[in-house]
Amino acid sequence: MPNMSLKKNEMPTQDPNVRNKNFSEVALGYTEEQAVDEANRCLNCKNKPCVSGCPVSIDIPAFIAKIREKDFEGAYDTIAKSSSLPAVCGRVCPQETQCESKCVRGIKGEPVAIGRLERFVADYHNKNCTEAPKAPEKNGHKCAVIGAGPSGLTCAGDLAKMGYDVTVFEALHLAGGVLVYGIPEFRLPKAIVAHEVENLKALGVKIETNVVIGKTIEVDELFEEGYEAIFIGSGAGLPRFMNIPGENLKGVYSANEFLTRVNLMKAYKDGSDTPIKKNTNVAVVGGGNVAMDAARCAKRLGAENVYIVYRRGLEEMPARKEEVEHAMEEGIIFKTLNNPVEILGDEHKFVTGMKCIEMELGEPDASGRRRPVEKPDSEFTIDVDCVVMSIGTSPNPLIRNTTKGLETNKHGCFIADENGQTSREGVFAGGDAVTGAATVILAMGAGKTAAKAMDEYISGCR
Amino acid sequence: MYKILRKKELNPTVTLMDIEAPLIAKKAEPGQFVILRVNENGERIPLTVADYDREKGTVTIIFQIVGGTTELLNHKNEGEYIQDFVGPLGKATETEGLKKVAVVGGGVGCAIAYPVAKKLHDNGCEVHSIVGFRNKDLVILEDEFKAASTELKIMTDDGTYGTKGLVTDALKALIEAGNKYDEVIAIGPVIMMKFVCKLTKEYGIKTVVSMNPIMIDGTGMCGGCRLTVGGETKFACVDGPDFDGHLVDFDEALERGSMYREFEAKKREEVCNLFKEVK
Numbered sequence: 001m002p003n004m005s006l007k008k009n010e011m012p013t014q015d016p017n018v019r020n021k022n023f024s025e026v027a028l029g030y031t032e033e034q035a036v037d038e039a040n041r042c043l044n045c046k047n048k049p050c051v052s053g054c055p056v057s058i059d060i061p062a063f064i065a066k067i068r069e070k071d072f073e074g075a076y077d078t079i080a081k082s083s084s085l086p087a088v089c090g091r092v093c094p095q096e097t098q099c100e101s102k103c104v105r106g107i108k109g110e111p112v113a114i115g116r117l118e119r120f121v122a123d124y125h126n127k128n129c130t131e132a133p134k135a136p137e138k139n140g141h142k143c144a145v146i147g148a149g150p151s152g153l154t155c156a157g158d159l160a161k162m163g164y165d166v167t168v169f170e171a172l173h174l175a176g177g178v179l180v181y182g183i184p185e186f187r188l189p190k191a192i193v194a195h196e197v198e199n200l201k202a203l204g205v206k207i208e209t210n211v212v213i214g215k216t217i218e219v220d221e222l223f224e225e226g227y228e229a230i231f232i233g234s235g236a237g238l239p240r241f242m243n244i245p246g247e248n249l250k251g252v253y254s255a256n257e258f259l260t261r262v263n264l265m266k267a268y269k270d271g272s273d274t275p276i277k278k279n280t281n282v283a284v285v286g287g288g289n290v291a292m293d294a295a296r297c298a299k300r301l302g303a304e305n306v307y308i309v310y311r312r313g314l315e316e317m318p319a320r321k322e323e324v325e326h327a328m329e330e331g332i333i334f335k336t337l338n339n340p341v342e343i344l345g346d347e348h349k350f351v352t353g354m355k356c357i358e359m360e361l362g363e364p365d366a367s368g369r370r371r372p373v374e375k376p377d378s379e380f381t382i383d384v385d386c387v388v389m390s391i392g393t394s395p396n397p398l399i400r401n402t403t404k405g406l407e408t409n410k411h412g413c414f415i416a417d418e419n420g421q422t423s424r425e426g427v428f429a430g431g432d433a434v435t436g437a438a439t440v441i442l443a444m445g446a447g448k449t450a451a452k453a454m455d456e457y458i459s460g461c462r
Numbered sequence: 463m464y465k466i467l468r469k470k471e472l473n474p475t476v477t478l479m480d481i482e483a484p485l486i487a488k489k490a491e492p493g494q495f496v497i498l499r500v501n502e503n504g505e506r507i508p509l510t511v512a513d514y515d516r517e518k519g520t521v522t523i524i525f526q527i528v529g530g531t532t533e534l535l536n537h538k539n540e541g542e543y544i545q546d547f548v549g550p551l552g553k554a555t556e557t558e559g560l561k562k563v564a565v566v567g568g569g570v571g572c573a574i575a576y577p578v579a580k581k582l583h584d585n586g587c588e589v590h591s592i593v594g595f596r597n598k599d600l601v602i603l604e605d606e607f608k609a610a611s612t613e614l615k616i617m618t619d620d621g622t623y624g625t626k627g628l629v630t631d632a633l634k635a636l637i638e639a640g641n642k643y644d645e646v647i648a649i650g651p652v653i654m655m656k657f658v659c660k661l662t663k664e665y666g667i668k669t670v671v672s673m674n675p676i677m678i679d680g681t682g683m684c685g686g687c688r689l690t691v692g693g694e695t696k697f698a699c700v701d702g703p704d705f706d707g708h709l710v711d712f713d714e715a716l717e718r719g720s721m722y723r724e725f726e727a728k729k730r731e732e733v734c735n736l737f738k739e740v741k
Binding site for chain 1: 485486489499503504505506530531545546547548549550551678679681682683684685686688689690695700714717718720721722725726729
């Protein structure tokens with residue numbers, strides 16, 4: 001008899017007033033009992049609507065059925081057939097707009113907590129399984145992957161499982177991409193990312209850090225070195241600014257810089273060699289997940305007041321609902337329908353305030369959201385000593401500027417078909433480098449699709 | 463890990479190291495830079511390439527001890543390793559078609575000016591080098607500059623070596639003496655580059671400066687290295703580090719460069735104390 005409770009099992013979390021002072025993980029994860037109880041809410045629908053909402057097509061009812069039987073390793077094996085990074089996806093996927101949005105239980109009540117169950121299974125496996133995956137037999141063909149973020153790591157893992165000799169080139173000193181420089185420790189512990197990377201290495205994937213493709217080595221040289229197909233998963237790492245006065249004052253950061261200092265370079269730890277300015281009042285401009293991450297980091301670094309300044313309303317925010325709720329619980333102040341017009345500084349060029357203007361929503365724009373328009377004479381100033389610009393990123397031009405025959409669109413994104421094939425033979429691309437800034441799971445889906453296409457391409461050349 | 467093949471103290475606060483990095487040595491050009499981390503928890507710092515040997519696979523760096531990281535790096539010896547070394551980053555200095563150039567270097571900036579002078583000299587360009595230091599003890603790369611220049615002017619603030627005065631005094635004298643330069647290339651402290659540009663603007667001589675702001679990744683990702691050039695925001699790491707000196711907002715660059723000065727001084731002291739305890 002299924003569990004007919006209309007509500008999901010609640011996720012145990014750290015108390016908001018405790019967690020907003022530490023960098024430990026916010027969500028603590030289901031216990032075995034909670035996981036089994038939640039798994040019992042699944043009706044095991046024959047047509048599996050949830051699977052159609054998953055960018056990597058995990059057989060969701062099958063892994064949930066294994067949880068019900070308390071065969072947690074079996075559940076892991078089911079997920080692992082489709083996903084290379086389950087512990088990551090269970091934490092950062094927007095399930096509410098993907099698998100869970102299709103769940104029949106969601107019609108009356110809350111959907112099955114698929115994401116929380118995925119996380120439970122992955123954590124159970126990582127805790128209890130000491131055996132590293134075995135490297136499959138090599139097929140004698142070489143592939144290169146550019147960028148060790150979600151799309152690149154997924155592509156590399158899938159190719160390695162097919163027997164390819166895969167080398168991943170990463171520009172930073174650590175593999176993981178946005179998972180290590182962007183998403184904070186309290187949302188995705190870095191030990192989890194490191195563990196997933198170790199698993200890939202056990203599969204035979206080689207990871208070369210400190211190699212900037214387009215600078216250290218060019219794409220054409222990779223072909224000369226015998227790589228038969230190349231996947232570009234270089235992400236969208238170039239920060240945008242608003243181009244308003246005062247943006248180059250001391251204390252204005254791009255979200256990338258702020259988060260990289262905190263996450264990748266561990267500036268939140270005492271004794272870190274990487275400095276970050278101590279702030280009392282911080283304004284984060286933007287309404288996406290990255291803005292929430294930056295605001296919550298600022299709070300944890302000791303700021304008294306942290307504001308989210310967003311030009312549209314709460315309803316229009318692109319951030320996940322859960323992230324917005326967590327931020328609110330932690331005391332982040334939401335100043336929606338406000339837009340910065342100028343950043344103010346003192347005689348030493350340190351930030352002292354931000355001048356904003358009130359906005360109201362007009363007619364819907366191209367994105368379908370109501371366009372924010374300025375309210376006349378509604379300017380006001382908030383006292384802040386730090387501003388974090390979190391208004392989006394664009395793809396890095398290093399590869400497109402150094403590779404002939406690789407077409408990009410007006411935003412600088414690589415043009416690729418549904419299989420990741422670019423305008424250049426043997427070169428595939430996926431993730432944010434193609435779509436512009438999007439989600440971890442969409443990038444993983446693209447990496448997966450491209451791996452299949454690369455295998456078909458190389459097989460066709462034989 | 464990247465091996466230190468040679469270490470040489472150029473003066474009490476400036477050290478030279480040859481680092482084994484064949485991939486970077488193969489590509490590096492004057493004007494480009496590397497980012498390094500000394501140890502596993504270290505910060506990332508940019509250093510401009512001072513020289514390279516494509517055959518030996520080495521890249522030379524020359525650094526001044528100013529903060530915790532450079533202090534720590536200076537405690538590393540030949541045969542030891544540094545954690546990370548990535549590059550070559552940024553655009554190379556443009557030397558194509560130049561027939562007569564004044565290369566102006568200040569302090570440790572001479573380490574960056576030297577490979578540019580050398581490349582110009584190798585291309586058959588007439589190079590007038592003007593290098594400035596605070597005093598005699600701080601003079602570096604004198605022989606190297608001599609070999610790469612048609613004319614070399616050494617300036618010291620206190621007159622203990624070469625001519626007493628600023629690099630701008632020497633540059634002005636050379637221009638006044640009738641030298642027609644296609645370009646002036648100035649590399650050194652921001653304040654020096656500011657005044658070189660002020661001078662050359664009066665004479666209408668195109669001037670290129672090499673900016674070295676605070677950065678983290680060096681690939682365009684953090685935006686920490688942004689500066690205003692001709693009213694537009696540019697990233698030194700990908701758009702530079704060379705810029706038209708007559709368009710750079712030097713005052714803003716000076717301010718931005720000072721952001722973590724206190725932290726750096728404290729960090730350096732901590733590292734020094736650490737090594738004292740070990741001894």
